[in-house]
Amino acid sequence: MQEDGYETDPQKFTDLVHSLIEQATVRGMYVIVDWHMLDPGDPNYNLAKAKTFFTAIAGRHKGKNNLFYEIANEPNGVSWAKVKTYAEQIIPVIRNIDPNTPVLVGTRAWSSFGVSDGADESEVVDNQVNASNIMYTFHFYAYSHREEYLNTLSRAADRIPVFVTEFGTQNYAGEGSNDFTMSQKYLDLMAAKKISWTNWNFSDDDRTGAVFKPGTCDGNGPWTGTSSLKPAGVWMRDRVRSADDFPTA
Numbered sequence: 001m002q003e004d005g006y007e008t009d010p011q012k013f014t015d016l017v018h019s020l021i022e023q024a025t026v027r028g029m030y031v032i033v034d035w036h037m038l039d040p041g042d043p044n045y046n047l048a049k050a051k052t053f054f055t056a057i058a059g060r061h062k063g064k065n066n067l068f069y070e071i072a073n074e075p076n077g078v079s080w081a082k083v084k085t086y087a088e089q090i091i092p093v094i095r096n097i098d099p100n101t102p103v104l105v106g107t108r109a110w111s112s113f114g115v116s117d118g119a120d121e122s123e124v125v126d127n128q129v130n131a132s133n134i135m136y137t138f139h140f141y142a143y144s145h146r147e148e149y150l151n152t153l154s155r156a157a158d159r160i161p162v163f164v165t166e167f168g169t170q171n172y173a174g175e176g177s178n179d180f181t182m183s184q185k186y187l188d189l190m191a192a193k194k195i196s197w198t199n200w201n202f203s204d205d206d207r208t209g210a211v212f213k214p215g216t217c218d219g220n221g222p223w224t225g226t227s228s229l230k231p232a233g234v235w236m237r238d239r240v241r242s243a244d245d246f247p248t249a
Contacts, residue, residue, distance in 0.1 A: 199211075
């Protein structure tokens, strides 16, 4: 949203999202349409723009079955009550156009169920958003986010629907050393609890969390094997190729 994003040119970024949805759909891929926000951390600050954006996206893509609407990436510096208020204003805008596509609701303190601010999942479990067909998001970075976060995710998933829409094997900035052992603990838990997940990030920037080596995306491919991947990319490739790391029906 901010950070040289949507607010600088709403039509440009809306058209870009339209294009990416279409490209992914042709390739048989799911798409999380993420209203990405970090600063300011209160999603209500961008409520009007969010309504405009999701009205446009839902209006064009409501017939597709490969979408999720993530209405606020990582709320921070704000109470759960305010995040809930935002969700209960934006979800009806989407539902008036698209009654079926699942909505993903960001949780407090950078989508940690409040743990990063000293709280826990009970604030969400005991005060859930008044809407149907929604899931709550949780983010973790295995090197930084240890057993307290793992246990919170486990307890939350027993009470409410959860989608891990962002995780990394490094520290909370997607940098530094990889902790594959802790990462595997999370993947094992998510497989056991039937929690879907996405990894951050599939780019070639200089962070250890970017799965491709710098310069990879300057070429046209094809990219085969592991020669273009950093260690995190090799590990994630192995996980994606392993049925043991995915929820089963």
